[in-house]
Amino acid sequence: MSDISIILDKKLNTSQEEVLETFKEFLEAMIEKDDEKLYEIMDDNYILTHMSGKRQTKEEYITEIMDGTLNYYKSKIIHPRISFIDETHARLIADVELDAKVYGIKGNWTMNSEVFMKKIDDKWFLNQWEN
Template structure:
């Protein structure tokens, strides 16, 4: 059973579907605290910009997911749009509703999300996540 729900009525091209599915995998890996999957999905130069403006690297983000500082429970991805910049770069834009306990605060937040993706060795990886 997935804790990630895609709320969308549009259909996607094969490539767009790959990107959306990769983001769903990422969200589920955050919820499951699956370190191996997070390491696989996130590019080494990943940068997360939190709502507060705090910026984290790949290792900082994964460490805080794993130690329970960032606890994700449910994700709803609303009407994602994929924008391409060539064949190896794309962005996913969507409202993402996360139910979480972040830095000790429980809540449900709607994040106006822009996630960059880059194709590395034939695999889509998350580059940056701004919300």
């Protein structure tokens, strides 16, 4: 059983499904603390903006996942809307529910998320996540 669930309110086309699948793989890697997968799927210029406004680079974010500062247990992607800026840039907007222990605080958070991805050599990479 997957720790990621998706609630869709409309059918996605193949390109949109590819973007959503990449985001799902990213969330799974966060939960599983799979640093190899995180390094693979995140663009080198990745920036995460937490709900608090704190901004982190790819390296900072992966480090805090691996050292136990950030612990993720389950996630739900709610009504994702995926659009394409051009052939190599996509934007995913969704409520993302996370069951997590973050900076010592355990809880369930629902974040109104905006995720930007870019396609390089036919593969999608996470570039930015705004919460």
